[in-house]
Amino acid sequence: MELFTINRYTAVKPEEVGKNEEAILQQILLKVEKRKRKKSTVELLGLEATQEKKKTLVNDIISKDESKSQTKDIKTAEESDADNDKDIDPIADEARDFEATHFQVLGEDVDKSKPKKVNMVLPSWLAYPTIISTTIAPKSETASDESAINKLTYLAPHIRHSLKEMQFTRLFPVQTAVIPWLLEAQAKPPPFRPRDICVSAPTGSGKTLAFAIPVVQLLANRVERKIRALVVLPVAELALQVFKVFKKLCEKTDLTVCLLSKKFPFAQEQEKLVEFYKGHYYSKVDIVVTTPGRLVDHLHATKGFCLKALRFLVIDEADRIMDAVFQNWLYHLDEHVRTTSDQLLSGRAAPLCIRELESSYASQPHKLLFSATLSQDPEKLQNLRLFQPKLFTSVLANLSEMQEKFVDATNSEEQKSEQLKRGEFIGKYTTPAELSECYCITENRIKPLSLFALINENEWTKFLCFTNSAESSSRLSFVLKSLFKEDLVIRELSASITPKERANVLSQFARGRVHGLVCSDALARGIDIPDVDVVISYDLPRHVKTYIHRIGRTARAGSPGTAITMLTQKELQQFNHILGEVGKILSKEISVKTNYEAEYAKQYTLALQDLRKKIEQDKRLQLMRKERVKDNAKLAAKDPSKMSVMEKLQLQASTQVGDMEQGRKENQIQENNVKNKLVKRKKFNASAGKTKEIQK
Known part of the structure; x- marks a missing residue:
């Protein structure tokens, strides 16, 4: 840079300035020549090394030693030359300083060897969890005896009695690990605050009872009625399911449970929650089961709804609730429950002083997070500010094989063992041990027909079929109905139908009146339907999360189940890549044995033609409805005195059409109920006839 300096304020003569510039140029040229020499020597050494590698192993070792000694001599010679020219060549001195600080000099040769892989460093509570088994069914009689409810002394008598009424004879691995730990943590004296927990276990492993039992047992001896437990779930159907479990457990106690969801009127829920007496609001419930949106509504609109006495905050399906969609409810909960400078959830770090521990002991609730696909990303868990968290997680069945596959081969033996110890593959999305997973290769043009063939060949009478959208589920259900006709009852379950219809369809499916449900991913989380034979991902x-929650609808509570994914040849590679991220491999393939394409070709083409007609009719109806809504809005805005006779008649006709549509819907529901009753009678008469024959 000295070439570009301008000596404005010095009294140096122009001749001396020219001489200085020539000297600097000569120094730079010398430096360039030195660099060229250095590069040529390095290239020669590289060529020699490659030639020597091709020789035998003994010669290779000797040549390596010689090359090392040569490089050392060259480096010492270059360093001595640089030391001699220290006063003359300042640019070389600066370059040496750059090399010492390990900065990359632009223009020089960069080492093209593969950089070392940076392994993810997890916090200690995530890296070293408590491991839970995925096998729900007992391996032996001794194991079943150990987990038998009669022999578990830490459970209260009323809890044991209610569990027997629910037809439970033993606890599952998740429950045996979590329940005693929670009861012991809550039994510690006041300065010792219980650690928050995160539980990641497969679907159908009994996570609901794992948090319901300790909450009911610990709150059973309360004196004053206040909201002491809040259970937050993402979907109304799942909230209803958890509410039923809590209600059953609280039957032998004085505790009351309340469900808050959009299925019930808001004013009715307010009456259940709070009572106003002599100028004060009193809570009428102890445990609240709710969805995030409904909770925020009551926090703002219900007077006397107080959560300051909260002892337990349970978040089920925590990975979905922690997403950005539901993130706002945490802020509203913080604002509502803030009593001191420290907030409920987003408070400061754990205090070290005993006085601060005693003061914050009762101000913050015990947080319990449960999910089948719990995130290991600490950034997502940061919003909850968990207090010294503890992780309970299940282990993959092929953990050892996957670790050997994914551990970096370039690492040394010590690094490999440390990587395996830290458990970086523990807590990946696991599935029950009783579940068998397989895939079926088909073509897009005959995909519904191959699904029909699979159901017929295997004689499945209770199955779930998942699609990616409500439209595709309605279309697939229409095609399957036309193919099965009266052999099997197929229904649609998606966001396109009303919540009442959804509840009705689910109850019919649980009772066995409906054989197959074609549904979108709205049902894929947490809904417990017993005795599902197979789950098909159409x-x-x-x-991978959607896949785990889909297949989790079968093989629940230790019963066997099957999961099938229908794929084209192009989709197979993509599906293997999705599963490879969490170390899962599907090797079992299922195929259609008979030639159904030729047998049912006419029926299939007729079904597709009817489907096209139905889609066109639906589009026309949607356009007609939109136009009607616009016209009705315009007519409603007008004054009746200024309306013409035609406009009044049109308004009356629109109201009549609306009444007619409602009447049709009610008639359809009544017809379905009558059909179900007739089916019941036929079954009863058939069974009665069989018993008479046996008696004869």
Whole structure:
């Protein structure tokens, strides 16, 4: 840079300035020549090394030693030259300083060797969890005896009695690990605050009872009625399911449970929650089961709804609730429950002083997070500010094989053992041990027909079929109905139908009146339907989480189940890549044995033609409805005195059409109920006839 300096304020003569510039140029040229020499020597050494590698192993070792000694001599010679020219060549001195600080000099040769892989460093509570078994069914009689409810002394008598009424004879691995730990943590004296927990276990492993039993047992001896437990779930159907479990457990106690969801009127829920007496509001419930949106509504609109006495905050399906969609409810909960400078959830770090521990002991609730696909990303868990968290997680069945596959081969033996110890593959999305997973290769043009063939060949009478959208589920259900006709009852379950219809369809499916449900991913989380034979993923799941929650509808509570994914040849590679991210491999393939394409070709083409007609009719009806809504809005805005006779008649006709549509819907529901009753009678008469024959 000395070439570009301008000596404005010095009294140096122009001749001396020219001489200085020539000297600097000569120094730079010398430096360039030195660099060229250095590069040529390095290239020669590289060529020699490659030639020597091709020789035998003994010669290779000797040549390596010689090359090392040569490089050392060259480096010492270059360093001595640089030391001699220290006063003359300042640019070389600066370059040496750059090399000492390990900065990359632009223009020089960069080492093209593969950089070392940076391994993810997890916090200690995530890296070293408490491991839970995925096998729900007992391996031996001794194991079943150990987990038998009669022999568990830490459970209260009323809890044991209610569990027997629910037809439970033993606890599952998740429950045996979590319940005693929670009861012991809550039994510690006041300065010792219980650690928050995160539980990641497969679907159908009994996570609901794992948090319901300790909450009911610890709150059973309360004196004053206040809201002491809040259970937050993402979906109304799942909230109803958890509410039923709590209600059953609280039957032998004085505790009351309340469900808050959009299925019930808001004013009715307010009456259940709070009572106003002599100028004060009193809570009428002890445990609240709710969805995030409904909770925020009551926090702002219900007077006397107080959560300051909260002892337990349970978040089920925590990975979904922690997403950006539901993130706002945490802020509203913080604002509502803030009593001191420290907030409920987003408070400061754990205090070290005993006085601060005693003061914050009762101000913050015990947080319990449960999910089948719990995130290991600490950034997502940061919003909850968990207090010294503890992780309970299940282990993959092929953990050792996957670790050997994914551990970096370049690491040394010590690094490999440390990597395996830290448990970086523990807590990945696991599935029950009783579940068998397989895939079926088909073509897009005959995909519904191959699904029909699979159901017929295997004689499945209770199955779930998942699609990626409500439209595709309605279309697939229409095609299957036309193919099965009266052999099997197929229904649609998606966001396109009303919540009442959804509840009705689910109850019919649980009772066995409906054989197959074609549904979107709205049902894929947490809904417990007993004795499902098989779960079929008709469309390729977009993410591994959706796949885990889909297949979790079968093989629940230790019963066996099957999961099938229907794929084209192109989708197979993509599906393997999705599963490879969490170390899962599907090797079992199922195929259609008979030639159904030729047998049912006419029926299939007729079904597709009817489907096209139905889609066109639906589009026309939607356009007609939109136009009607616009016209009705315009007519409603007008004054009746200024309306013409035609406009008044049109308004009356629109109201009559609306009444007619409602009447039709009610008639359809009544017809379905009558059909179900007739089916019941036929079954009863058939069974009665059989018993008479046996008696004869």
